[in-house]
Amino acid sequence: MPDNTAKPEHPQPLSEATAAAVNAVYQLYDPPLWLVTAAESPAPGSRRGGCIATFVARAAIVRDMPRMVAGIARHHHTWRMIEASRCFAVYLLPESALDLVWRFGLDTGKDVDKLAGLPDVRTPLGNPRVDGPIAWLDCRVENAMSTGDRSIYLAEVNGGGVLDDTTAPLTAGRLTELAPADKRAELDRLYARDGGIDADAIRAWRAAHDTR
Numbered sequence: 001m002p003d004n005t006a007k008p009e010h011p012q013p014l015s016e017a018t019a020a021a022v023n024a025v026y027q028l029y030d031p032p033l034w035l036v037t038a039a040e041s042p043a044p045g046s047r048r049g050g051c052i053a054t055f056v057a058r059a060a061i062v063r064d065m066p067r068m069v070a071g072i073a074r075h076h077h078t079w080r081m082i083e084a085s086r087c088f089a090v091y092l093l094p095e096s097a098l099d100l101v102w103r104f105g106l107d108t109g110k111d112v113d114k115l116a117g118l119p120d121v122r123t124p125l126g127n128p129r130v131d132g133p134i135a136w137l138d139c140r141v142e143n144a145m146s147t148g149d150r151s152i153y154l155a156e157v158n159g160g161g162v163l164d165d166t167t168a169p170l171t172a173g174r175l176t177e178l179a180p181a182d183k184r185a186e187l188d189r190l191y192a193r194d195g196g197i198d199a200d201a202i203r204a205w206r207a208a209h210d211t212r
């Protein structure tokens with residue numbers, strides 16, 4: 001007898017042609033790169049962390065009630081810091097700050113202290129500050145949604161400012177153009193590795209949440 005109780009994976013993975021068409025849509029826009037920093041607590045000397053993210057966006061149009069959303073992978077050290085403090089800061093970077101991309105976007109804070117050697121300077125909410133960004137926003141988490149691979153944080157913005165209004169923010173597309181060959185290869189390797197981790201996490205999440 002066939003097992004009629006076995007459910008097919010849902011939604012079904014896309015065909016290669018459809019996946020390529022979807023990816024072509026993503027290539028039509030070029031998101032800015034953000035540096036996201038967070039600490040275990042606001043206390044000076046507490047553990048710090050940070051990563052590079054494109055999944056960061058304005059989430060409210062109300063002038064005196066600004067909000068942001070940020071999607072941070074649940075296997076990142078930065079995720080652990082945000083979970084602990086429920087706060088994070090986001091920074092826009094100039095093209096000249098590629099060193100910050102390599103410092104925060106390649107390794108994990110689970111293995112190395114990415115802020116080693118940098119003074120322990122904090123935002124009013126206790127998030128790590130670093131030299132080099134052109135703008136910053138200080139965020140406190142209001143809500144979070146797990147998507148399996150990420151936590152999508154909705155955060156109120158408590159403060160921030162423009163530090164350099166003469167420079168355009170670094171984007172993901174410009175990073176690809178500016179990256180030397182060895183860094184480009186490393187970015188590609190990490191993107192493929194994280195894609196595999198995220199696919200497993202999304203599959204497990206979908207198995208546990210029937211979204212039909």
Ligand SMILES: Cc1cc2nc3c(=O)[nH]c(=O)nc-3n(C[C@H](O)[C@H](O)[C@H](O)COP(=O)(O)O)c2cc1C
Pocket residue numbers: 033049050051052053054055056071072073075076077078079104105106107108109110172175187
């Ligand atoms: C261009 C670029 C965009 C990225 N976007 C995101 C993102 O939106 N969300 C995320 O969780 N990680 C993103 N990453 C990956 C993290 O920055 C990277 O894995 C980092 O090393 C994680 O560090 P952590 O474990 O110390 O937090 C991006 C990396 C790069 C280079």
